[in-house]
Amino acid sequence: MPFDPRTQPLTPIQARVLATLMEKSRTVPDSYPLTLNGVVAGCNQKSGRDPVMQLTDAEAQEALDALRQRTLSVEIGGNRATRFEHNFPRGAGVPDQSAVLLSLLMLRGPQTAGELRINAERWHRFADISSVEGFLNELAERSDEKGGPLVVLLPRAPGAREPRWAHLLCGPVDVASLAAAPAGGEGGTGGLAGRVAALEAEVAELRGVVRQLCQELGIAAPQPPVSPPGQD
Template sequence: MTPSTAVRPLLPTEARVLATLMEKARTVPDTYPMTLNGLLGGCNQKTSREPVMSLAEAEVLEALDGLRDLGLISESSGGRAARFGHQFQKGYGVPEQSAVLLGLLMLRGPQTAGELRLNAERWYRFADISSVEAFLDELQERSAEKGGALVLKLPRAPGAREQRWAHLLCGPVDLDSLAAGGASVPTAGLAPRVAALEAEVAHLRTALERVCAELGLPAPAAGEPGAD
């Protein structure tokens, strides 16, 4: 199987939406394909997510638009609400087992082969850790003709017994951040989120100043508690 489209690096929000669809298709098939409300709740779960996100509906819709352009989702209009499904295996040209591992890495961040086997129980039952490692090795050694590597085996962390694996669907992994003890953060797609957060802060400050003016109170200066 070969990819149906040349897939660019995903934005973090696109990866979360896509992986959530992949998870729910396997763990709660009765609710799949998913409505927008169901998808929003799945993306913002506080458990089994790394990092935890708090996406707005507009952000999920924007991610769906991007994934649709890449041919990675499908949309149906049965019933009163639109429903969304994923086309991950078709888009990336990988078998089910590889798709499961990539979905888990998108949802939960870097993991060891043993952690992946355990976390995959509700998605797919791998016979043993060696079978997980075999699929990970295959994904890491993927040829350029097929789009190149989709995972990376990370350097062993200090004190760790096993090495973790990370996905490359959002672009290169920031190894410097990992070495400094930080989380693995994809380098692609951060600027738009920073800009959105700055705009939200500016909007909240304007609203606060308006409330203070209505109450006859001085607006807090930048940097004071309640100013940002």
């Protein structure tokens, strides 16, 4: 039977670890599957994460073990280090496009369909917002036989132009509290902040890949450029 969050919800840490595996499989495929260090670094990013977490190796390992028991992740033994990959689409019984949207909701919190489409650009290019909404509606209307709904549409927040979606992988959510939480407007400063955060996350990921490659090759990693005075 597919994963059912109503009877075995994920903890916030498990959701962060799972979503990080799903993100890195698409954004940095050259360094995927991830080592434990890679998992922890991805979970603790400060950009593209809401909320920001500070997980320890032990917490991440415990979450990986729990995900593996639910067939949502896989452990791969290697000559140098054990690596981990996700098995979410098969374990949860959802298509890849739906898995992308769920991962973004786990990483970044509630978002509108438009925000999800923008944030998914490096993972999967949806044709339009209607396509995103189609997959979200399927997740919201998921039958009991398949494990029940995996997302919920929140009431429109005061001053917001569009309602946001939230995931249900960690169990039921407080719809009223989430709906009242501040949200960035599409196309305004919120949209710009999202794009900046995505670019910062991409740079951080690429630096991590370079560091890992340098370590494996036994050479010194290049240092990031120093900002000119007055441009911190």
